[in-house]
Amino acid sequence: MKRILTFIFAISLFSSCTTEEIVQVQENFFAGQSFERTTDLIAPNYEATFEIPLNIDLLESDMVLVYHLVGVDNDGFDIWRLMPDTVYTNDGQEFQYNFEHNFDFVTVFIEAPSTFDFNSLLDGDLFDQTFRTVILPVDFVNSSNLDITNYNDVMEYVQ
Known part of the structure; x- marks a missing residue:
């Protein structure tokens, strides 16, 4: 009753x-969900794969976002960029940190034109790279004025 x-x-x-x-x-x-991983992106594939934690419920309709930690500001706060994240090298080339996912894994990787010289990548481009994966219900994202490119706004909705 x-x-x-x-x-x-x-x-x-x-x-x-x-x-x-x-x-x-x-x-x-x-309630959004998130997890963070730090890894190296080394040759030959320049990629890393992370298992989505079992305590995260990923639905087919959910939006998966990956942010790249690119530094720390003068006040000591992390600076995050939504991927894909384009980087321009000192010698005029460009590459992207990008990602793909399925229900079990998120793979982050460096993507570049076929003419890109991977030998021009610096240690800071490859080692100790931190990525935060954020999973948001797409119905919520579509029904709000949430700017997914603004990391701080997104994290207000993540537990």
Whole structure:
């Protein structure tokens, strides 16, 4: 009986709400998930694969974002960039840190044109690279004004 009353209450709540209020209710129950890994991206593939932790529920409709730690500001706060992240070398070449994922793994890699000279990569481009994977329900992202390129805004919604 309690379940029936709860169900009726929930339906009456949502049917009496405006769309904006429903989004607010959904946002209050929203929880993104994230994990972080530090790795080296070395030859020959210049890539690393991370297993998505078992405690993270990844749905087919979820949005998977990967941010690259690119430094620390003067106040000691991390600086993160959404991938793909294009980097320009001192000799005028460019490459990208990029990623792909499935339900079990996230692979980060360096992607470059066929003419790119991988010998021009510096140790700082390859070693001790930190990546944070963030998983957001796509319904929430589509229903809010969330700027996914702004790392700090995204992290406000991640537990």
